Amino acid sequence: MKKVIIAEKPSVAKNIADALKIKNRKDGYYDGDEYLVTWAFGHLLQLYDAKDYDEKMVGWRMEKFPFIPNEFKYKIKCDGYNRNIVDKGAEKQINLIKSLIDRDDVDGIISATDYDREGQVISDELFIHFDVKKPIYRILLNEWTEEEVKKGMANLKLNSEMKPLQDAGIGRQLADWVIGINLTSVATLRYGGTGKDRKVINIGRVLLPTLKIIYDRDKEIENFESSSYYKLAVNYKSKDNIEFETLYYENSSEKFEKKEYLDEISKILAGKSGVVVHKEIEKKREYPQPLFNLSNLQGYITSKYKGWTSDKVLKVAQGLYEKKFITYPRTASTVLEESLEDKARKVLENIKKGLPYENQVKFVKSKRVFDNSKVESHSAITPTYVIPKGLSIDEQNVYNAIKNRFIMQFMPVAEFEETKITIKVNDEKIPGEFIAKGRVEIVKGWRVVEKIDTKDTILPLVEKGENLDVTSSKVNKVTKKPPKHHTEKTLLRVMETCGKNFKKEKEDKDESSDDETNTEEMMNAILSGFSIGTPATRAETIKRLKDIGYIQTKGKSLITTELGRTIVEIFPAKELLDLEYTGRLEKTLSDIEKGKYQKVDFLNLIYDFTKNSVEKIKSDDSLLHKFKVEVPEGLEEVGKCPVCGNPVVEGEKSFGCTNWKNGCKYTIWKEDKYIASFGKAVSKEMVQLLLKNGKVGFRNLKSKKGNTFSAYFKYEKNEETGYFNWSMEFIK
Secondary structure: OEEEEEEOOHHHHHHHHHHOOOOOEEOOEEEOOOEEEEEOOOOOEEEOOHHHHOHHHOOOOHHHOOOOOOOOOEEEOEOOOOOOOEOHHHHHHHHHHHHHHHOOOEEEEEEEOOOOHHHHHHHHHHHHHHOOOOOEEEOOOOOOOHHHHHHHHOOOEEHHHHHHHHHHHHHHHHHHHHHHHHHHHHHHHHHOOOHHHOOOOOOOOOHHHHHHHHHHHHHHHHOOOOOEEEEEEEEEEOOOOOEEEEEEEEOOEOOEOOHHHHHHHHHHHOOOEEEEEEEEEEEEEEOOOOOEOHHHHHHHHHHHOOOOOHHHHHHHHHHHHHOOOEOOOOOOOOOEOHHHHHHHHHHHHHHOOOOOOHHHOOOOOOOOOEOHHHOEOEOOEOEOOOOOOOOOHHHHHHHHHHHHHHHHOOOOOEEEEEEEEEEEOOOOOOOOEEEEEEEEEEEOHHHHOOOOOOOOOOOOOOOOOOEEEEEEEEEEEEEOOOOOOOEHHHHHHHHHHOOOOOOHHHHOOOOOOOOOOOHHHHHHHHHOOOOOOOOOOHHHHHHHHHHOOOEEEEOOEEEEOHHHHHHHHHOOOHHHHOHHHHHHHHHHHHHHHOOOOOHHHHHHHHHHHHHHHHHHHHOOOOOHHHOOOOOOOOOOEEEEOOOOOOEEEEOOOEEEEOOHHHOOOOEEEOOOHHHHOOOOOOOHHHHHHHHHHOOEEEEEEEOOOOOEEEEEEEEEEOOOOOOEEEEEEEOO
């Protein structure tokens, strides 16, 4: 008997076939004595469209939403160019997989899709669609080298053990469908315009909070108020005639508001000398940045090389993974599982051969590299023992970054001396002190791997008690700069942590500086699952925001477009713009994966949120003024609608806004019970005055006690209910 192995992609199927020494390739699969190895092309199935459940959903109508099916169904995915027809390649492959599973000589199936939430769903949705009854097993690998494939085949799990991962994957899939279909539809109907000019307003669980991050930074820059301060730079000369620069400090600060004060000190310094009152030399050690996870790799590459996007980095890394050159790239971890010690040693021995610093590379097991407590599903990205050949330039850039970061972990620690010299001038008008800081590299260590240049300030040899002459002084004006626009590098960082535990000042540093600052705090956020999206989807989210026109790039900067800004400002379901809310949803999915939370409870939360959000959008009138409607033929304009500015006309039973098709609810009923209770009727003249002045006055009104009085009536919207109500103001 045989087993069918289903890989996620053809390239991975070939790696498995090669490892199992299966040479016989047929149309759509490899045929071996014990195994039939076939493949998907990512998702071969997709969830039904709304119109597949109900043909009345073909034309979007506001009253049809919210729309949540009682049971979700899958179909063969649509053609990429024409959504009305089936993807022929997917249909052919699905039929082939089904025929292999149904063969009489097949007694089981092995799922060999990627070991993550999405990979689990890619195979499981097929098994659900086929209603497979034969035993299903799971191979869980972090790389597709021959050695690992054989080891994985010897340690298969039952696919039923992966139920929590399946629940998280399908829960994510259904949540995004429900939110996307419902909120995109009603938002497009409400805000997208009409007719041929209508724009689709895309709304998504991950799209909007990511857009909000970029919007917030844009607004911060826009509202930034420039300010300045002053510094006094003073040059001293050592006995060896070496000049060096110091900064003047008072109360531990070198920043001064008044230039005149520093100008005065500068004048006093002319011809003076100072004495070295303190000299401190401290030896420091500097460790390399940790191994790459996907977000850090994307940040590093997009920052270092022009024209790269996060999406491109992921695609290149995925290709290297499928070619067996690197481990699984879609990871959030920056450390390795402790069980990978022997494998890491083997990889290191292989890739260090021939390096100019080979003799400095020594395998050491440390908690900085191997730590089970900090691994989230997958270990960090590393090279495999397979040495690549024939890489493209793009592949070389990504592979070398991963290889170098791995090698750095097993190099000597970089060491340097940090010197701080404090100088005092003996003059009561100069109460502060002059400080110079410098640094000297003692051991290059891991820094030789990428030839990282330093711009260290090297100070001359001076001793405590030594007198130094002032050679020059200068007052410098420093203008505070606004924060920089987000780049893909900084955006990925915020998405990864939902902005938690991340000190903004680190973000504002020079873009050329290393990316993985604040690592420990970031890891804590990642380990809790509190993030936007997953390592696999963040790049896709950024790309989608560009594609749908919510953001644009300017150099490496990401900036919101007018459409993007408008969506953030007017979208009424504010939870979807909230980083913490979205982070909690992602945390819940992570908890489902771990068996701590039930899929059904998560989906009920999503359904309630969607229903409430649909109602908020339906009653939102913030953009109604953008629709311009002409007075229908044969009718006369009574006045302008106070909500949207379009004409109000008289109908048979009411006076109403002509913009009703786009959702304007402004209506005054002729037989209004409230007005009738005062013995009055709604007339054309009354409505004209109301629309012109915002209120209309009545005399001889009758109260319930029979008293007569005069009052102004206003017709105002209740913001909580969305409906208009009358209010009264007495005329004295």
